[in-house]
Amino acid sequence: MSRLAKLLFLSLLDQIVPRSASQLTGSQLKVSGQSVVDQLLHLSRYSVDPAPAVTRVLFTEADTAARRYVKELFQDAGLKMHEDPMGNIFGRWEGSDSSAGAVMTGSHCDAIPLSGLYDGTVGVIGGAAAVKALRQAGYAPAKTIEVIMFTSEEPTRFGLGCIGSRGMAGTLTPEVLDARPDENGTLFKHAAQQAGYGASSHKAILDGTLLKGKRKVDAFVELHIEQGPRLEAEGAAIGVVEEAVLATGAPDTVGTAGRWDLSPNTVNSVPREASLEVDIRDIDGARRDQVVAAVRKAAGAIAGKRKVRHEVEVVNQDDPATCGSEVTSAVAASVKDLGLSSLQLVSRAYHDALFMAQIAPSGMIFIPCRHGWSHRPDEYSSPEAIENGVKVLALTLARLAGQGVDVDRSEL
Numbered sequence: 001m002s003r004l005a006k007l008l009f010l011s012l013l014d015q016i017v018p019r020s021a022s023q024l025t026g027s028q029l030k031v032s033g034q035s036v037v038d039q040l041l042h043l044s045r046y047s048v049d050p051a052p053a054v055t056r057v058l059f060t061e062a063d064t065a066a067r068r069y070v071k072e073l074f075q076d077a078g079l080k081m082h083e084d085p086m087g088n089i090f091g092r093w094e095g096s097d098s099s100a101g102a103v104m105t106g107s108h109c110d111a112i113p114l115s116g117l118y119d120g121t122v123g124v125i126g127g128a129a130a131v132k133a134l135r136q137a138g139y140a141p142a143k144t145i146e147v148i149m150f151t152s153e154e155p156t157r158f159g160l161g162c163i164g165s166r167g168m169a170g171t172l173t174p175e176v177l178d179a180r181p182d183e184n185g186t187l188f189k190h191a192a193q194q195a196g197y198g199a200s201s202h203k204a205i206l207d208g209t210l211l212k213g214k215r216k217v218d219a220f221v222e223l224h225i226e227q228g229p230r231l232e233a234e235g236a237a238i239g240v241v242e243e244a245v246l247a248t249g250a251p252d253t254v255g256t257a258g259r260w261d262l263s264p265n266t267v268n269s270v271p272r273e274a275s276l277e278v279d280i281r282d283i284d285g286a287r288r289d290q291v292v293a294a295v296r297k298a299a300g301a302i303a304g305k306r307k308v309r310h311e312v313e314v315v316n317q318d319d320p321a322t323c324g325s326e327v328t329s330a331v332a333a334s335v336k337d338l339g340l341s342s343l344q345l346v347s348r349a350y351h352d353a354l355f356m357a358q359i360a361p362s363g364m365i366f367i368p369c370r371h372g373w374s375h376r377p378d379e380y381s382s383p384e385a386i387e388n389g390v391k392v393l394a395l396t397l398a399r400l401a402g403q404g405v406d407v408d409r410s411e412l
């Protein structure tokens with residue numbers, strides 16, 4: 001073959017031959033950060049509040065419309081759709097090895113009142129974009145890849161976050177779902193039914209949702225905005241959320257008192273009853289429990305001093321998850337492939353990855369967001385940051401999902 005013919009042939013081959021993970025390089029991935037941003041902007045229109053604010057509460061009209069759009073994007077990426085009774089949406093790309101476990105990615109699209117358009121959504125729309133880029137690069141997975149939109153990562157409607165991933169991990173009970181109606185007394189199962197999901201009971205919903213022990217999941221990786229300032233401050237493109245940083249000090253304990261309810265809550269009466277919801281997090285479970293104990297003690301002391309009755313109820317108490325090292329190393333290798341700078345970070349916020357970590361090695365890819373702002377209308381991540389994140393996600397999925405068809409080019 002002449003040199004020119006060889007080059008032409010190779011370039012043709014580039015277009016048509018499925019490539020294995022080891023052959024796939026960052027330069028072969030075509031991702032447009034701007035087109036992902038356009039899709040994020042489109043999604044943000046499904047909101048109760050006007051742009052740039054996003055308010056999208058579980059199973060409301062805005063959420064249902066957003067779900068329709070997400071399914072369109074999944075379809076466009078060639079993913080095969082499946083939804084469970086809880087409203088988790090799965091887009092499936094079948095691997096060649098049907099006996100292997102699945103490699104999963106995903107995040108959430110619900111948004112607390114008056115938040116922004118990047119939190120969660122980047123991991124869902126970015127997941128579909130990563131799959132599309134892999135397909136276009138000719139990659140074919142050995143293991144099945146699934147992109148997930150998790151139901152209700154935000155606790156807005158039912159006072160409990162990560163409902164979809166808790167359900168999948170098998171850490172949610174029917175009693176917990178039953179005990180927590182929304183502000184209008186609607187139970188999860190009825191809201192789910194109204195949105196076209198659900199089953200007769202919470203138990204049936206969870207049975208239809210459960211992954212634990214039913215399906216083999218080999219890995220989970222979530223792409224998300226950092227919701228903290230470190231990447232931007234240090235000029236790093238990617239945060240690799242990593243287990244090695246686990247044993248740090250007190251700054252990793254985070255507490256918020258997010259929800260007050262007074263009853264009666266009127267201008268001209270002294271409340272008879274007050275309730276306060278406190279959220280205490282730590283990557284060290286024992287240290288978190290010490291803080292909780294201190295809060296209980298203080299509540300008791302204050303109640304004694306004021307001569308009022310008090311009660312403490314634990315809504316949920318989840319073990320901190322550490323990331324699976326195979327996922328973190330796949331992320332780190334992909335970052336290196338792309339020549340990007342990175343930092344190892346600890347995640348202090350709740351994410352679906354926390355619950356997926358209970359069934360599979362899991363990790364997270366963080367991208368910078370302006371000033372670390374999140375959950376507000378001016379939340380912002382640049383198209384470049386998103387493009388980097390999607391590329392890292394795509395290469396990570398390819399690494400985890402393994403070899404496609406190997407091509408021996410040595411004879412060309």
Ligand SMILES: *[C@@H]1O[C@H](CO)[C@@H](O)[C@H](O)[C@H]1NC(C)=O
Pocket residue numbers: 057157182183184
């Ligand atoms: C509860 O009812 C009020 C009044 O009808 C309505 O505005 C609100 O959206 C409802 N909340 C939910 C979560 O559906």
Ligand SMILES: [Zn+2]
Pocket residue numbers: 108119120153224
């Ligand atoms: Zn989120």
